[in-house]
Amino acid sequence: MDGQGLRSSVVVRRLAAMLRSSVVPVMRTAVSYLPSDSLLSLRSASDLPRRLRGHPHEDDFWLLRNLDLDGATILDVGANRGQAIASIRTAVADPVLHAVEPNPWLAAYLRKREASSVTVHEVALGDRMGTFMLHIPRYGNTLWDTRASLSPDEPVAFLGAEHFWRYDRRRSSVEVAEVQVRTLDSFGIRPAFIKIDVEGFDHAVVSGGMETISASLPVVLIEEPHKKTVTMLEAVGYRPYRYNHATRSLSGPDSAALNTFFLTDEAIDRLGLESRLQ
Secondary structure: OOHHHHHHHHHHHHHHHHHHHHHHHHHHHHHOOOOOOHHHHHHHHHHHHHHHHOOOOOHHHHHHHHOOOOOOEEEEEOOOOOHHHHHHHHHOOOOEEEEEOOOHHHHHHHHHHHOOOEEEEOOEEOOOOEEEEEEEEEEOOEEOHHHOEOOOHHHHHHOOOOOOOOOOHHHEEEEEEEEEEEOHHHHOOOOOEEEEOOOOOHHHHHHOOHHHHHHHOOEEEEEOOOHHHHHHHHOOOEEEEEEEOOOOEEEOOOOOOOEEEEEEHHHHHHOOOHHHEO
């Protein structure tokens, strides 16, 4: 790219950033006047085209079609609004689904949307029993669950003129909920597949579930696993893999991908995945 082209590219990026900084606060304020679950409803609506095509929300979930999970017990840890649950259903027939979601508003949304087809556990998973306080900012009618934090300061910092057009402090508040923490082993289930997305606390989830994992040897999918997690799982026979949907292949953990699958050598052999290894 020549000098003029480089300058033009920089100008375009700056203009795009300025546009986002001015438009996004307006959109947030507009959404705040819609019904209280509007943020969740809008996100679910944005998922509709993908769901109608039968596509998962992330390409890694395509591999589930090769994992012999029909009718199996599946555990979604960090279920959020149910994106992974919908993706699992595109690949697995009649799964027995358990969703773990500590955010009480998201858990209530899942119970309402999934009715009796998913067992929703309104708890967090960790390496010991306990409780913690979850802080979630609200502006107007909208609860910003994506900004939930263990720290009371982060939601307060979000609620301001920088993030909302014509910010009105009287319309803002921080919801606080006490969340129960359990261990996976306390559930007494034997899952065939576990998906874990808990923002860096996966090592605590796995530590509190080693008895379950060692007994069931499920396929495990973790977003950006902690080094401690890799060590614990390797100690009971797992190897980490990344899935490339474009080549339909499994490779070592150093290749660029969002999620890491953990499978035992026995599972690789039983599922006939040797041909996919690179």
